Structure formats: C-alpha cells, structure tokens
Amino acid sequence: MDASTEQLIRAAIAEDVGDGDVTATYFIPAESTAQAQIAAREPGVVSGMEVAVRVFQEIDPRIQTHILRQDGDAFEPGEVLLEISGPTRGILTGERTALNFLQRLSGVATQARRYVQAVQPHPVQIWDTRKTTPGWRLLEKAAVKAGGGTNHRMGLYDHVMVKDNHLAAHGSLKELQRAIDRVKAERPGTRIQLEADNLDQVADFLTLRGVDMLLLDNMGAEKLRQAVALNAGRLWLEASGGITLATIGEIAATGINAISVGALTHSARALDLGLDFT
Structure with a gap:
C-alpha cells in the first residue's frame, strides 16, 4: 500500500477517534471479543477491500480479517464480503471508517461497471x-x-x-x-x-x-x-x-x-x- 494511502487511513482514523472511542471504552469490557461480517445490502462491485482491512489493523493489530470478495468482484444483496474477529472494542471503533472507504470506493467501481456495460x-x-x-x-x-x-x-x-x-x-x-x-x-x-x-x-x-x-x-x-x-x-x-x-x-x-x-x-x-x- 502506497504511503499516501497509509497517511489517508491514519488521518481518517484520527478524524473519527480523536483521543479515544469513549462509547467503546466505557460500554464494552476490555477483554470482550467478537465476530462480525460486512455484508451487501444491494448489488454492486467491490473496491477498497484492502483499505478496509488496513483500517482494522491500524485500530488494533489483534483484529483478524478474512476477505471473501476481492476488488473487481460483483456481489448481490446478502453476500458477505469480509469476516472480522478479535477485540470487540477495536471492531466497533474501526467500523465506520472501514465502511466509509469500502462503501465509497465500491460505489465508484459499481458506477464504472455500469458505464462499461453500457x-x-x-x-x-x-x-x-x-x-x-x-x-x-x-x-x-x-x-x-x-x-x-x-x-x-x-x-x-x-x-x-x-x-x-x-x-x-x-x-x-x-x-x-x-x-x-x-x-x-x-x-x-x-x-x-x-x-x-x-x-x-x-x-x-x-x-x-x-x-x-x-x-x-x-x-x-x-x-x-x-x-x-x-x-x-x-x-x-x-x-x-x-x-x-x-x-x-x-x-x-x-x-x-x-x-x-x-x-x-x-x-x-x-x-x-x-x-x-x-
């Protein structure tokens, strides 16, 4: 991943987290772990998957991810794109930033696919x-x-x-x-x-x-x-x-x-x- 993208990811996390996720810190036990998945609610084309994964790694290196759909793959509603497991606090803290990247970039890829097909x-x-x-x-x-x-x-x-x-x-x-x-x-x-x-x-x-x-x-x-x-x-x-x-x-x-x-x-x-x- 190029240096400018790494810098952008860190800036996006800093913008959202600041000096700490107060909700996760006070309402989720430190020892809690969880499993989660990012799934599609409409059809489209994946882009930004590695960026989303990098967000979770930056938040907490203990978070594990399993990519099920690579950039360029088409998907339908209900399909799971990414599986995530690890500290619950970290997953919750990284959720919105990871989704912001993945939703936006997959929207661009989907738009491009429509024009290519047209x-x-x-x-x-x-x-x-x-x-x-x-x-x-x-x-x-x-x-x-x-x-x-x-x-x-x-x-x-x-x-x-x-x-x-x-x-x-x-x-x-x-x-x-x-x-x-x-x-x-x-x-x-x-x-x-x-x-x-x-x-x-x-x-x-x-x-x-x-x-x-x-x-x-x-x-x-x-x-x-x-x-x-x-x-x-x-x-x-x-x-x-x-x-x-x-x-x-x-x-x-x-x-x-x-x-x-x-x-x-x-x-x-x-x-x-x-x-x-x-």
Missing part, C-alpha cells in the same frame, strides 16, 4: 477524469479500474492536456507547435492531447506534428462521426462532456476510441454495506 459491444474504453475527491485520487482511480474502466492521466504531471482555457490564453497554431516540440524534446514519452470544441479545430490540430490524442468536447453523435471520418485513424479520439448512461451507447457507436466520464468519480453514490456482529 457501451458493449463497441470497442471503446471508458476513461475517468481528475474530478476526484481531494486526497482520494489513487483510491478512486483504482476503483474505476476495478469496475472495468481505464485511468486517464493521474494528474497534471504525467500527460499534456491543452484545453480551451490554455488555447484562449496562448493558442495560435504556431505557438502550439513550438510548445509541442519543446515537450517532445524535454519530456520524451509524454502524451500530448488537445481539446477541440468544433470540427474546424479538429482539422487544424490534425496539421500539427507530435500530437497523440484529441479530446472532442461536447460534440453530439453526428459531429463525432464527422470527426472520426476526418481523423481517418491518425490520432486517438476521446469524447467528453455531458455524457450519461442514457446517451453513452450512441456516442460509443460513432467509432470513437474512448469516452471520459467525470460522473464515475464525482457523482458515484456510496453503496449500502453494513457490519453486523455474528
């Missing part, structure tokens, strides 16, 4: 975006992968994305070409993507060398089909902007390579999972 049988990838919960990006992007989606750039540091505001600030074709050439010379291997809002921009960007991808923003299905024809297989094409489960099938049928959906992360609902003592 584009079948078209060979198009479902991409996530940077519209993630601050501090949770690695976890939420892992959840997208668990649901069958594909991670786009992780951050501003690993992929060039020249968007409309960049173009408005400094965006003639000659200036774009000079900047692209600099990136290729100074950061070889970095992918370069330009955002196009209309077909004229698509035509202009296809004249530039060194571009790897185009993002076609808020174009309807007909314009996307025209952009695919204009591109003729030269660059990887991504569709984005206002795409929902109701419209994604039509977008996928245009011949686009990828569809990015901010709702995978920014609008995913936490799943209904519960911890019960057995």
Whole structure:
C-alpha cells in the first residue's frame, strides 16, 4: 500500500477517534471479543477491500480479517464480503471508517461497471477524469479500474492536456507547435492531447506534428462521426462532456476510441454495506 494511502487511513482514523472511542471504552469490557461480517445490502462491485482491512489493523493489530470478495468482484444483496474477529472494542471503533472507504470506493467501481456495460459491444474504453475527491485520487482511480474502466492521466504531471482555457490564453497554431516540440524534446514519452470544441479545430490540430490524442468536447453523435471520418485513424479520439448512461451507447457507436466520464468519480453514490456482529 502506497504511503499516501497509509497517511489517508491514519488521518481518517484520527478524524473519527480523536483521543479515544469513549462509547467503546466505557460500554464494552476490555477483554470482550467478537465476530462480525460486512455484508451487501444491494448489488454492486467491490473496491477498497484492502483499505478496509488496513483500517482494522491500524485500530488494533489483534483484529483478524478474512476477505471473501476481492476488488473487481460483483456481489448481490446478502453476500458477505469480509469476516472480522478479535477485540470487540477495536471492531466497533474501526467500523465506520472501514465502511466509509469500502462503501465509497465500491460505489465508484459499481458506477464504472455500469458505464462499461453500457457501451458493449463497441470497442471503446471508458476513461475517468481528475474530478476526484481531494486526497482520494489513487483510491478512486483504482476503483474505476476495478469496475472495468481505464485511468486517464493521474494528474497534471504525467500527460499534456491543452484545453480551451490554455488555447484562449496562448493558442495560435504556431505557438502550439513550438510548445509541442519543446515537450517532445524535454519530456520524451509524454502524451500530448488537445481539446477541440468544433470540427474546424479538429482539422487544424490534425496539421500539427507530435500530437497523440484529441479530446472532442461536447460534440453530439453526428459531429463525432464527422470527426472520426476526418481523423481517418491518425490520432486517438476521446469524447467528453455531458455524457450519461442514457446517451453513452450512441456516442460509443460513432467509432470513437474512448469516452471520459467525470460522473464515475464525482457523482458515484456510496453503496449500502453494513457490519453486523455474528
């Protein structure tokens, strides 16, 4: 587990526990032990299981866990995802923090799975975006992968994305070409993507060398089909902007390579999972 996730787990525990769980301390005997399980109350896809386990280990190393559903596994209501045993105080103290991670991340994975299934049988990838919960990006992007989606750039540091505001600030074709050439010379291997809002921009960007991808923003299905024809297989094409489960099938049928959906992360609902003592 990476250091940033370890730090996030510790911060989440500190936020909830503070200087001690007063309820567990005063109402549960110190020697008490128990068995519990986290079970599904609705269907979904698992993500965040190792994080939930880590929460209990951080609370009390004596707590034992048995994972029954791994990240990426689908489940139905009533299925047990995780068995837990050990000191009762520790299980109760870690319950909410573990569930917060598991419910949220499984919600993202479930949302991603819905979008992936909605584009079948078209060979198009479902991409996530940077519209993630601050501090949770690695976890939420892992959840997208668990649901069958594909991670786009992780951050501003690993992929060039020249968007409309960049173009408005400094965006003639000659200036774009000079900047692209600099990136290729100074950061070889970095992918370069330009955002196009209309077909004229698509035509202009296809004249530039060194571009790897185009993002076609808020174009309807007909314009996307025209952009695919204009591109003729030269660059990887991504569709984005206002795409929902109701419209994604039509977008996928245009011949686009990828569809990015901010709702995978920014609008995913936490799943209904519960911890019960057995």
